[in-house]
């Protein structure tokens with residue numbers, strides 16, 4: 001009676017990552033959407049029992065033995081989410097950005113490095129200030145949102161100076177005056 005079903009089962013197992021122990025295990029692809037989230041019933045019951053709490057505003061999960069767990073055996077939940085998405089341990093250079101609040105791990109961005117993470121935060125600040133991150137930036141001196149063309153070119157960071165042209169001009173002028181008075185006082 002079950003013969004046809006048996007024949008139609010896809011040949012071979014495919015790999016899944018267990019939600020609890022994060023080890024790879026094999027199962028039929030047909031099970032993907034249903035129960036296949038855990039490699040064993042032991043992992044499933046451990047998953048149900050594990051302690052989840054908020055620490056430093058972030059969600060942490062009890063996971064002794066995890067390579068990123070602290071001394072009390074807790075690991076940031078966003079690390080587990082990112083590792084599950086990547087399908088491998090999180091490289092140490094990688095930074096995780098939270099699109100919403102820090103305890104919301106549903107929408108995170110896995111950043112290649114911290115430099116990229118800082119760019120995301122700079123963009124977020126521009127949006128929060130009502131600007132357009134593609135064409136504008138915030139002057140770190142006068143704190144105004146200005147068009148990028150109002151900042152001098154530089155070879156560092158995002159290619160434009162941190163001070164707007166106006167602030168940079170005033171800053172250079174101040175420095176010149178300061179140097180002048182320093183020289184004068186030495187005479």
Ligand SMILES: [Zn+2]
Nearest residue numbers: 018021039043
């Ligand atoms: Zn497992």
Ligand SMILES: [Zn+2]
Nearest residue numbers: 096097098117
């Ligand atoms: Zn961030």
Ligand SMILES: [Zn+2]
Nearest residue numbers: 139142164167
């Ligand atoms: Zn400025």
